[in-house]
Amino acid sequence: MKRYIAPVLIGLIGSAVLISLGVWQVQRLAWKEAILAEIESGILAAPVPVPQSPDPADDQYLPVRVTGQPDPRELHFLVSTRKLGPGFRIITAFETDTGRRLLLDHGFVPTDAKTAPRPPQLLTVTGNLHWPEERDRFTPENDPETNYWYAREVPLLAKELNTEPTLVIAREITPADPSITPLPVDTTGIPNDHLGYAVTWFGLAACWLGMTALQLWRISRRNP
Structure with missing residues (x-):
């Protein structure tokens, strides 16, 4: 034994x-x-105005509503989604009706619509504040010369577009642009x-x- x-x-x-x-x-x-x-549940809560000095820790995913007009200049971020395939996120500066300049992630366009004309107009945007962390050692460097971007680094984008370091990810835009599909904030990116x-x-x-x-x-x- x-x-x-x-x-x-x-x-x-x-x-x-x-x-x-x-x-x-x-x-x-x-x-x-x-x-x-x-x-x-917080992401889908009732939207509020953008805080005067939003905090990346306390205001991450905060639902907001803002009215204003996007600048004509666009930054194109390479992205691929399971449903929509490869394409680009469209990010612009967004001048609000109160005179602030924020960053706005409009959503997704397919590759062949990347350079389609999108005349600026007055928009009401419902979405969420977000400070993405998308860069790791495998992420290519952004290429402003060719307008190919790979990581939404909010401080860098704010400097590039002369805005506050505050990014609004659109969930709904009125009036809607049928060529752009919003890619709203959700929890799928949280491991x-x-x-x-x-x-x-x-x-x-x-x-x-x-x-x-x-x-x-x-x-x-x-x-x-």
């Missing part, structure tokens, strides 16, 4: 550790889903991988127990 003690202890302790990690990830999944639900991690830990625990059972079977086949 002594020869079984060490494999049994190793099997039970190892599987217990792996199962506890899986349970922890399930708990983290419930926590993350609650956070995402709270963010989603939630806890279910996958939980399945991995539970799978490893099952493998650990299986290997332990195999080891015990091998020991039982040996001569005493």
